[in-house]
Amino acid sequence: MMVTIGLKDIIFLCFCAIIHLTYRRYKRRVLPLPPSLPGWPIVGNAFQLPLTYVHIFYQDLERKLGSKIMYVESLGQPTIVINDARIASDLLEKRSAFYSSRPRLPMFEVIGLTRIFFVILPHDDDWRNQRRVFHQYFSKKDLPREEEKALAFIRKALLPNLYQTPENFRDHARECIGGLALSITYGIPVNRNNDPLIKLAAEAFLAAGMAIAPGVYWVNKFPFLKHVPGWLPGTQFKQFARHARVQLNRIVEEPYQMAQKDIKDSTAPESFVSASLENYKNSPDFELFQSHIKNAASQVFGAASETTLTALMSFILAMLIYPEIQRKAQEEVDLVVGTDRLPDFSHRSQLPYLTAVLKEVLRWNPVLPTGVAHVTTVEDVYAGYYIPKGATIIANAYAMLHDEEVFPNPKEFDPDRFIKDGVLVEDILDPMVTATFGFGRRVCPGAHVALATLYIAAASILSMFDISPVLDENNNPIKVKPEFIAASLASEPLPFPCKITPRHGKDIDGLLAGNMGVEIL
Numbered sequence: 283m284m285v286t287i288g289l290k291d292i293i294f295l296c297f298c299a300i301i302h303l304t305y306r307r308y309k310r311r312v313l314p315l316p317p318s319l320p321g322w323p324i325v326g327n328a329f330q331l332p333l334t335y336v337h338i339f340y341q342d343l344e345r346k347l348g349s350k351i352m353y354v355e356s357l358g359q360p361t362i363v364i365n366d367a368r369i370a371s372d373l374l375e376k377r378s379a380f381y382s383s384r385p386r387l388p389m390f391e392v393i394g395l396t397r398i399f400f401v402i403l404p405h406d407d408d409w410r411n412q413r414r415v416f417h418q419y420f421s422k423k424d425l426p427r428e429e430e431k432a433l434a435f436i437r438k439a440l441l442p443n444l445y446q447t448p449e450n451f452r453d454h455a456r457e458c459i460g461g462l463a464l465s466i467t468y469g470i471p472v473n474r475n476n477d478p479l480i481k482l483a484a485e486a487f488l489a490a491g492m493a494i495a496p497g498v499y500w501v502n503k504f505p506f507l508k509h510v511p512g513w514l515p516g517t518q519f520k521q522f523a524r525h526a527r528v529q530l531n532r533i534v535e536e537p538y539q540m541a542q543k544d545i546k547d548s549t550a551p552e553s554f555v556s557a558s559l560e561n562y563k564n565s566p567d568f569e570l571f572q573s574h575i576k577n578a579a580s581q582v583f584g585a586a587s588e589t590t591l592t593a594l595m596s597f598i599l600a601m602l603i604y605p606e607i608q609r610k611a612q613e614e615v616d617l618v619v620g621t622d623r624l625p626d627f628s629h630r631s632q633l634p635y636l637t638a639v640l641k642e643v644l645r646w647n648p649v650l651p652t653g654v655a656h657v658t659t660v661e662d663v664y665a666g667y668y669i670p671k672g673a674t675i676i677a678n679a680y681a682m683l684h685d686e687e688v689f690p691n692p693k694e695f696d697p698d699r700f701i702k703d704g705v706l707v708e709d710i711l712d713p714m715v716t717a718t719f720g721f722g723r724r725v726c727p728g729a730h731v732a733l734a735t736l737y738i739a740a741a742s743i744l745s746m747f748d749i750s751p752v753l754d755e756n757n758n759p760i761k762v763k764p765e766f767i768a769a770s771l772a773s774e775p776l777p778f779p780c781k782i783t784p785r786h787g788k789d790i791d792g793l794l795a796g797n798m799g800v801e802i803l
């Protein structure tokens with residue numbers, strides 16, 4: 283059927299367009315932006331925004347401006363900061379169709395790898411396809427498969443290593459979590475100690491985390507800096523970017539090629555890569571999906587390692603600083619598990635105090651305190667405020683989880699916020715569900731895997747070891763102040779001394795029988 287458009291229709295369309303444009307201009311002129319710091323002409327607030335502890339700066343800004351939704355601008359780039367979980371949910375979840383893209387990351391452009399990791403992809407088809415591939419494998423109903431692997435890595439790698447060389451606890455935690463991520467993703471053999479891919483990944487993903495973090499690099503604030511020649515003073519970020527490109531390319535390619543070889547040789551156990559390739563092998567778009575699978579795999583490896591490690595290190599730090607809470611959690615584990623077995627996943631639902639401890643770990647030191655920024659794809663109005671199209675949205679998980687009205691005395695580590703008379707309370711914001719893992723369509727799709735890993739690591743450590751302060755030369759315990767990395771996406775605790783010793787009355791050799799001496803997992 284032919285549709286003819288007459289002059290009347292054209293006039294009507296023009297009329298609608300004029301009304302629409304006038305309304306947009308009206309909104310922009312009449313509606314205020316959210317409360318903001320006064321900025322300078324052209325640069326806006328660029329010089330007022332810090333490069334470190336950005337989440338704390340925005341928490342303080344809330345007090346100055348008296349608002350949990352704020353506006354800052356850097357060289358014309360608008361940013362909306364949200365310090366409240368309900369507002370974040372109203373925008374990032376209820377209006378997720380328009381709040382789910384990602385901002386440009388000039389530092390990643392300098393590195394030259396903007397299309398690989400789907401955490402930084404805009405809200406487009408490549409992102410949709412990679413996220414779909416991810417969900418198909420890591421669905422909640424398949425969690426027992428990941429739990430089994432996590433149990434094996436904790437028992438065969440983390441616990442024996444902590445028993446043999448406890449002073450290297452941070453390296454052991456990194457190797458166990460990294461190895462687990464490598465194994466889940468690629469199914470390739472992993473060395474219990476000094477695996478070269480885990481070492482490479484730690485460096486490469488730290489570099490990626492710094493390139494994504496809202497502070498850290500001036501080029502993310504002043505994108506024109508990426509055109510400045512690398513020989514000029516002050517452009518070390520360009521050398522850093524070259525180095526990061528090589529490392530990130532290697533971490534995308536090397537484990538994937540190893541997995542493919544094992545699949546060809548039929549020696550590969552099931553993994554995200556092998557199952558996903560099998561799943562798409564008859565698809566007419568197989569080649570396209572092969573590249574999605576390779577990229578999504580490096581994303582899984584990266585997203586799972588640094589984050590879960592940060593949560594585990596926060597747990598160890600909290601147990602060190604709050605020994606009475608550690609004792610209470612150990613008593614619960616002993617009561618449920620007994621002293622002659624190791625915890626497994628069947629005990630999880632019977633350990634409410636440990637669950638409260640882990641919620642408090644995620645609240646006390648949010649793993650990604652400023653989350654991962656979203657970006658708006660249309661202009662919008664919220665609570666009478668104008669939200670521009672293309673605005674960066676920072677959902678400040680730290681401010682939400684340290685809100686004094688919800689969590690009195692927020693710097694104190696206190697699991698009793700989440701438990702009353704031995705029962706988990708339900709009428710409080712739950713860090714296992716809200717803020718920690720982000721919001722809306724971009725919410726972390728691996729949260730269930732992360733929580734399972736954190737649970738089994740924490741329960742196993744509590745059941746076997748005491749975490750206590752190192753003694754100084756006068757035999758006095760060294761007091762550790764909780765301090766966290768200032769300039770990265772993940773808030774990893776800074777190195778701290780601590781003693782990890784077998785618990786009195788536990789037959790550690792008996793408990794670990796069959797798990798010791800496994801060098802390749």
Ligand code: HEM
Nearest residue numbers: 401585586589590593649654719720721724725726728732
């Ligand atoms: C304690 C550990 C973890 C924390 C705190 C965490 C947190 C987050 C956060 C805040 C985001 C961004 C959400 C948003 O944009 O609103 C994210 C994204 C993501 N996470 Fe996690 N995560 C953790 C572990 C994991 C694990 C174990 C996996 C994989 C098995 C994973 C896979 C991903 C992926 C693939 C994305 C990108 C999602 C997208 O952009 O669509 N994460 N995570």
